[in-house]
Amino acid sequence: MNEPICLLEAVNLALARALDDDPEVILFGEDIGHNGGVFRATDGLAKRFGAHRVVDTPLAENMIAGTAVGMASQGIRAVVEIQFMGFIFPALEQLIAHAARLRHRTRGRLSCPMVLRAPYGGGIHAPEHHSESTEALLAHIPGLRVVIPSSPARAYGLLLGAIRCDDPVIFLEPKRIYRASRTLVEDSGAALPIDRCFTLREGADLSLISYGAMIPECLAAADNLAERGIDSEVIDVASLNPIDYDTLLASVSKTGRAVIVHEAPGKGGVGADISAVLNEQLWGQMRAPVMRVTGLDTVMPYYRNEQHYLPGVSDILDAVDKSLEAGRNEILQATGSG
Template sequence: MSDTAITLLEAVNLALARALEEDADVLLLGEDIGTNGGVFRATAGLQERFGERRVIDTPLAETMIAGLSVGMATQGLRPVAEIQFMGFIFPAFEHLVAHAARMRHRTRSRLTCPLVLRAPFGGGIHAPEHHSESTEALLAHIPGLKVVVPSSPARAYGLLLGAIRSDDPVVFLEPKRIYRATKTLVEDDGRALPLDTCFTLREGHDVTLVSWGAMVSETLSAADRLADAGISCEVIDVATLNPIDHATLLASVAKTGRCVIIHEAPRHGGLGAEIAASLAEQAAGELKAPPKRVTGHDTIMPYYRNELLYLPDTDDIVAAVHELMEYAG
């Protein structure tokens, strides 16, 4: 057990150190990750500990980082690449979509592509343009590409180890708004968490609240407030956005009959729509009301003076639940 409670950011560092220590094929690469320890210091101290051949500072070239990672992964290494912010991930799409995600299929499993691409994402830290995007739906749409989002230090540790040990490519999105928000005890035991499972954080019987990443915090806060009002909420952290564990979601909605999906990404084409459609198709008989979404707006994330107006909050979630509870059909 760690001597002290750690943040989500420190849990990422702890998992990376564990992976580097246990497997000589694991290496890290990215802009400023070595000498400076990364823009958020997620890799602080790792180059000093494991050397420049295992923790590699790269040029400012996301296309090269992704392409190099694909080449390394197909030749037996397990690269963990960092893109400084999700808004800079687009130059890497060619390699992620056209090569990494297709490698197993293209070679009939002769080659696999065990790479991890880490990227901080989401708003709420007063960042400039291109630093606050939540475009996870673009990535989750790609067959062959796993997309994982932790929402706590313990899940960051276990999910990142699971991603590094996966034989297929994983995009690991780290919600930077909660990098240092809370501290919890995390046991450095090397145990990975599965990449195909939702996590039920709270049991309930009136309504299912579904979220991931930073918005899990507001979702849990809403559940507390609603409990005071006599409404029992089941809270589910999706965690892996591709593939989604629909079985857990369906089982929960079969029990509660109502569902609110919460994410900070824009509403149009977001993962909330995919989850709502799946519930409508497969759980129509159990639903007491149509699934409801609480999301960000269909606009570019505004600059810091207005970003809190963009992000959903606890009040928005509570209001949506009350609307569902009053739904009469």
């Protein structure tokens, strides 16, 4: 591409590349063909590749997921769309009981190379069942990979990596940043690894760990902290199952402090799991307790109140200040000062 594109357009570009490169790739979902999907992520693909490869389905998420599992078991790389994450729950039986277990159940004779795409998260003034962030439910399931992009380039590369993977992948697209920024993305066909973190900014004083739509907030917080002389490392987790703990542990062992940020509720969230591993592996090396900045443990509110629910830059900065203050207090106590 010669012009910058947004994350949504990068998804479309990756899907087109996958369809072009591999005749075994097929897309299907509700309104993805003629209408190009609710957010137009598949716009133009049915016209380009035909209705036999970009297929409209009934409003039946369980059927969509079940059909994908059946196709994948026979080597077809099915890429299916669920219109919103809030509609994914009828598909969970197929994902948990069949897609995630197929390789284990057949002792490796069969695999399940399917991708389930779903826009997720809040911040677009959507009604009920359109703003969920329940990724921890899926990341908890052995056998399901969970991947979340946070930029156009990573959306392109990670989606191609997901489609080429022989395991089932849940590919969650943070719709709040679908059109938030535009960057140059080369349509090279190169995939990114779907089991690695991405270090977006090097730093020595603390690690900001996040994914999805909260990455821009973390980068903005890091800019603010830099003006105060605080050097922040920003890490995009990207893969929630498996999580690349080697990168996270290396970062936090260097900085001694970690602030984990996600918009999903804190209880039972991905941040809690990361915090537990950091504490287990780096006990005695931390300069302050791990801090978490998350959404509230409530149902995502309607649009008039969603900004009170979503974490912002100020919330991240508050957590950083608490981390820095905790470290200073421990030093004072150890030296008998203060």
